[in-house]
């Protein structure tokens with residue numbers, strides 16, 4: 001059934017990463033169901049599949065990246081990719097948006113632009129065309145709130161961290177620990193500062209900030225976000241509770257996962273995935289393989305082609321190891337993650353704690369083993385292990401013994417039972433938030449009204 005249209009069109013512009021495309025297209029669905037028409041502007045790189053979203057209009061712009069930069073090989077380094085694309089896409093984006101506004105009809109006014117907080121030029125472009133802009137942040141609000149102070153934290157002299165201080169919490173940024181800091185900043189150091197500064201400035205000039213989060217997860221951080229950025233905040237909940245992310249998948253999902261899970265016992269399988277950008281070394285890959293194999297627990301493991309440095313896919317595994325892995329587990333290139341996490345056979349998630357994966361796990365009540373790769377993942381994993389206590393942190397030890405121990409502890413032992421109980425409580429709270437009358441559900445209403453009045 002076609003919902004009632006409200007005569008307004010919203011223009012969306014996702015950052016071309018799987019972890020950002022999914023939320024933006026889910027937001028498109030949410031707004032469409034509230035009567036808004038949707039146009040999605042996107043780069044050629046990581047272009048979403050228009051055919052999976054027949055209700056929306058898609059417009060591709062050039063991003064200046066060459067085929068060789070974006071095809072095959074290891075996934076490009078996210079930070080440098082974002083820096084480059086932020087330069088290359090500006091003028092094609094401006095032309096595209098100007099054209100759209102010229103063409104727009106009286107009967108369907110363009111009401112606003114909503115784009116990712118990671119775009120640096122969109123606020124200026126929107127302002128020059130007199131179009132209000134809203135920002136979508138796909139990080140936990142606690143992490144985004146730290147943007148203004150990250151440069152300061154970097155120069156505080158916490159790095160390098162001595163063993164005795166490793167577990168101290170960072171006073172300016174709890175519950176982050178000092179040992180997390182080097183991986184938050186990666187190799188970029190001060191080169192990040194202008195980027196962070198621009199994101200903060202452009203967000204403060206925007207007409208509002210949308211979080212995929214909710215009061216049940218971070219009420220205080222949402223209040224603080226409002227104080228820092230001084231714009232209206234809309235925490236509309238984990239987006240996938242309203243619309244599945246699977247239609248915006250850039251890769252083909254291996255559907256054999258589901259019948260395979262069907263043959264496994266309830267809560268017996270550990271799902272292993274490090275998301276769409278984290279890469280690991282061959283040594284780390286083999287340690288994970290042996291750890292899983294030695295745990296004797298069934299597992300479903302996503303090994304994204306190109307994610308093991310120096311390898312095309314799983315060829316570093318010896319024949320013997322492949323045979324022992326196949327006894328208990330299944331390796332795929334890309335999984336229907338939301339469906340997998342919702343399956344009765346899944347009992348745990350070994351994750352890099354990207355914000356999407358973390359939320360999807362919470363919503364399905366699946367306890368986690370945390371193996372963050374960097375950036376916001378360092379913070380998300382601290383919340384999972386230290387604050388919500390719904391997971392076990394590997395503390396970066398990609399070691400077969402540690403992995404085997406963590407899997408056993410989570411899936412079998414007493415400690416795991418307590419974690420599962422807390423997970424269930426949090427799941428129920430978040431579930432209430434997205435239902436009729438819940439705080440997230442109400443925020444969608446407020447957001448829709450806000451856009452109507454822009």
Ligand SMILES: Cc1cn([C@H]2C[C@H](O)[C@@H](COP(=O)(O)OP(=O)(O)O[C@H]3O[C@H](CO)[C@@H](O)[C@H](O)[C@H]3O)O2)c(=O)[nH]c1=O
Nearest residue numbers: 019138245273275276277302334335337354355356357377
């Ligand atoms: C590997 C794999 C992933 N997925 C889906 C699940 C998630 O919705 C999405 C991945 O998003 P995330 O879990 O946030 O992870 P990732 O791709 O690393 O996301 C980036 O963007 C996130 C949001 O900004 C950040 O929190 C991460 O740190 C950043 O690296 O892709 C699948 O559906 N199937 C898969 O096999």
Ligand SMILES: C[C@@H](CO)CCNc1ncnc2nc[nH]c12
Nearest residue numbers: 017078118186277278373374375
């Ligand atoms: C440091 C790496 C670790 O694998 C993640 C960086 N990820 C990201 N970095 C910057 N902006 C982003 N927007 C979404 N994800 C983002």
